[in-house]
Amino acid sequence: MSGSASTVHVVDYGVGNLYSVARAIERSGGLAKLTSDPVEIAEAERLLLPGVGAFQDGMLGLKRAGVETAIHDFARSGRPMLGICLGMQMLATESTEHGHHDGLGIIPGRVEAIPTNGLDGNRHKVPFVGWAKLEATQQQKFVGTVLDGLDAEDAVYLVHSFQFKPDCANHRLAVYLYDGMPVTACVRQGNIIGCQFHPEKSAGVGLGIIRRFLTR
């Protein structure tokens, strides 16, 4: 690997398919390092917070690994950070998944269940599982973000029952439409990006997003 490759520290706290994330970073030209060391996390060049599963388990995992403070320190540094799926939801202030649980509180907002009916009033399936096209919100454009250059037909893979609702509409970067209803796909606050979708499982479109995360 060349010395100029971007290094991404991937937080390893016992959940998620880290192998896929690491492989996708490498395929996109970066160097992936799995870590649960608070010092490495706080001082990383780029940080990726992965995760699948239940919110409470994820937060417990971060606590047990002793990396919460380090993640906060990194978030304040202004260096690029990417949360994926549960790793994105944990950026929120709180979640209502199976009770009430505090999140990291890095981007103010709540994690709520996806409504079980579409805009048409008909019941639809939750979890949402599948590919969806990303739509920009009125408040933010993709230009200059990891979604820069995405084509209108480009789709990403999502599987989730809960969504991140930021308190400030400006922090919602992209949505997808589920039976006409906008569901949060991507949040952003400065250097911090959260993707509900799995870029590491979204074929070429996802690898492109990771590549932009590596070079921004």
Added chain:
Amino acid sequence: MRAARLIARMDIKGPNLIKGIHLEGLRIIGDPQEFARRYYEQGADELVYIDIVASLYGRNSLGDIVARTARDVFVPMTVGGGLRSVDDVRQMLRTGADKVAINTAAIRRPELISEISRTFGSQCMVLGVEAKQSGPGRWEAFTDNGREPTGFDVVEWCSRAAGLGAGEILLTSVDREGTRKGFDTALIAAVTAAVSVPVIASGGMGTTGHMVDAFAVGTDAVAMADVLHYGRLTISAVRDAAVAAGLNVRHRAEQLA
């Protein structure tokens, strides 16, 4: 509108991709990794690997196949066959799988569904069902490639499993499997009406019309095997037909090699 997924299913025996009829009379097709890559490049939305003899003889080279595939395939992978415990699942997820399909072990001990779902999330826990028609509008769940009857009614079992935490159902019609005569649409309709979790219809796809029929009765995804392995159709051709039929599939899915 429901997102429609097109899935390539690869049944594995030892190191080989194989294909049978009614899950029996297996023929070797080739190197699974090579086919996985081809299907990824053609734009498969997901891949499914099932080790179809693992339950009979214990596990084998499935982990290696999954690990090698995960190096160049960046879409979700579901892996099943012989997984019996939370530890087996953890191992397979570390190897590169995103979801696991559980059949025999769930029939023997349904609580395993809850254990897997609680530990890794329900999105990860796919119930594998081998269904054989047992009467008008009735199907029985089987294990071991449709050889071992369980006494479980398929529709009841699917709804019970969804209640226990199964996040998705891989519904294989043993009667149609490998026949290219079309999906068992009555089976798909009965299961999708009974559960609110996504269903993957498997077994019987021979033409693009069959795919449209399956979505018309409520499936969320179709799994294709024979029709792809023998080059009768490409995923790109199936996708074009899905678009023409007005289904909500991913566009421009082909990947450069």
